[in-house]
Amino acid sequence: MSFSGDVKNELCGVEPKKDCCLRAECYGAWLFSRCFSAKESAFVTESGPVARRMLELAAAGAGVSGELAYAFSRQKKPLYRVTLPEAGQRERLLAAFGHQAGRPGLRINRAALENECCTAAFLRGAFLTCGACTDPQKEYHLEFAVPHSTLANSLYTLLGEVEVLSAPPAIAPRKSGYVVYWKDxxxxxxxxxxxxxxxxxxxxxxxxxxxxxxxxxxxxxxxxTANMDKTYSAAARQVAAIAALSDAGRLGALPQELQDLAATRLEHPEMTLRELSAALGISRSGVNHRLRRLLELGERELQNR
Ligand SMILES: [Zn+2]
Structure with missing residues (x-):
């Protein structure tokens, strides 16, 4: 089962606490089902719970009775087909939420959301019929796919007003309409x-x-790792410089303090400045200064070769 399927199954188990919310869920589910119309059309889903929920909501929320048919997809998956075969039932569903047949520019009729508590139920219904949520292991993406721009815009506005959400969704056109979505x-x-x-x-x-x-x-x-690389590459340069001085027979002519540091560095290329400072009993800036001096002399020796 997909993550979307899990979400929808869980949502189908939610019992609306009030009648107003039950009507709101019915409205949301059917309004976004692509068959909220006086013309006969079918809502097709792979989810049995969603199909049954559509019919329960129609009956309990609007006093409308529909039909459920079964079929198989080309991939041999079971499909559920929800329809309102009687024209009278379709008109009744539209009228229950203040819509008239044949009016263009379908949008959310806010007057049909009776109380503040109803918004969550309405959006739950909408998600059941037009929502999808990608498995978060793959990507964060939740969307409502809406066929018309006016309906998509009114959903976008409503979602932007939901107080528990701190950021509005995004909206974008898609081949078969619009998507209102989040990636967060x-x-x-x-x-x-x-x-x-x-x-x-x-x-x-x-x-x-x-x-x-x-x-x-x-x-x-x-x-x-980046810090380690820095230590190693700096040490490698110092070792190369000291080796060049040694090859040229110049090491023994250097002041004792530089000779001591050169010997310690050759023996311990992995030591950090702090460790060298502790090993030699001199300050870090002292070590730094002397290393720079060795580097200078050694690299000049390398260039002269
Ligand atoms: Zn309510």
Missing amino acids: GGQIEDLLTFLGAQQASMALMQVRMYKDARNDINRKANFE
Whole structure:
């Protein structure tokens, strides 16, 4: 089962607490089903729970009765076909939420959302028939796919007003209409909770925590590797310079303090400045200064070869 399927199954198990919310869920589900129309059309889904929920909502929320048929897709997956075969039932569904047949520019009739509590139920219904959520292991993406621009825009506005969400969705045209979507894991998590999919929200939260922890570890590892590389490459240059001085027989002519440092560095190319400073009992800036002096002399020797 896909992550979307899990979310929808969970949402189908939510019992609206009030009648107003039940009507709102019915409205959301049918309005975004692509068959909220006086013309006969069918809502086709791979999800049995969603198909049954559509019919329950139509009956309980609008007093409308529909039909359920079964078929198989070309990939031999079961398909559920929800229809309202009687014209009278279709008109009744439209009228229940203040819509008239044949009016262009379908949009959300805010008057049909009776109370503030109804927004979550309405959006839950909408998600059941036009929503999708990608497996968070792959990517953070939750979308509502909407056929018409006016309907997509009114959904975009409504989602932007939801208080538990701190950022509005994005909206973009797609081949068969528009998508209203989020790519932010935190927003998707909050929206799933708002819709009533607590388990899916928790699953998403766990993925996010794991990903964050892994990113932290990677960031730290990268940082440490970069620092190590710096130490090693600086030490390699110093060793090459000291070796050049030694080859030219000049090491013994250097001041004792430089000779001591050169010997320690040759023996311990892995030592950091701090470690050299501790080993020789001189300050770090002293070590730094002397290393620079050795480097200068050695690299001049290398150039002269
Ligand atoms: Zn309500």
